[in-house]
């Protein structure tokens with residue numbers, strides 16, 4: 253299983269180099285992560301980490317597709333570097349999918365296993381205390397870490413503690 257992740261990691265690095273992302277290609281890592289519940293995969297574009305659900309082992313055909321879906325998130329993010337935010341499955345991501353050979357990829361993962369709980373697609377992180385905040389939906393507007401605002405800003409909103417989106421499925 254570990255060797256399969258390594259093989260995908262090597263492939264991911266080659267693909268990124270081929271598509272103009274040589275700068276970060278060697279930072280990309282692929283792991284199996286048993287804590288993924290209903291997500292088939294996940295891309296953390298700050299850590300350059302692709303996590304795959306070990307339950308995909310029962311559905312080998314889905315591994316490749318999920319891997320490319322997540323790699324497309326990382327590629328789209330790198331290309332959009334100078335823009336503040338991009339939609340998770342917006343045009344930048346679809347362009348990346350096309351370049352990676354999965355032009356017909358759907359915005360939602362076609363999970364090969366039943367969904368038993370709502371998928372928390374968005375993970376936010378406090379830049380100060382590193383507390384994480386999983387969310388089903390994207391946060392609109394500015395939200396700061398309450399604990400840090402209380403500890404350092406007398407409970408007032410402080411942009412230093414604004415939550416940052418670190419990954420989505």
Ligand SMILES: [Zn+2]
Pocket residue numbers: 378379380381382383397398399400413
């Ligand atoms: Zn905090």
Ligand SMILES: [Zn+2]
Pocket residue numbers: 321325340341359420421
């Ligand atoms: Zn996705």
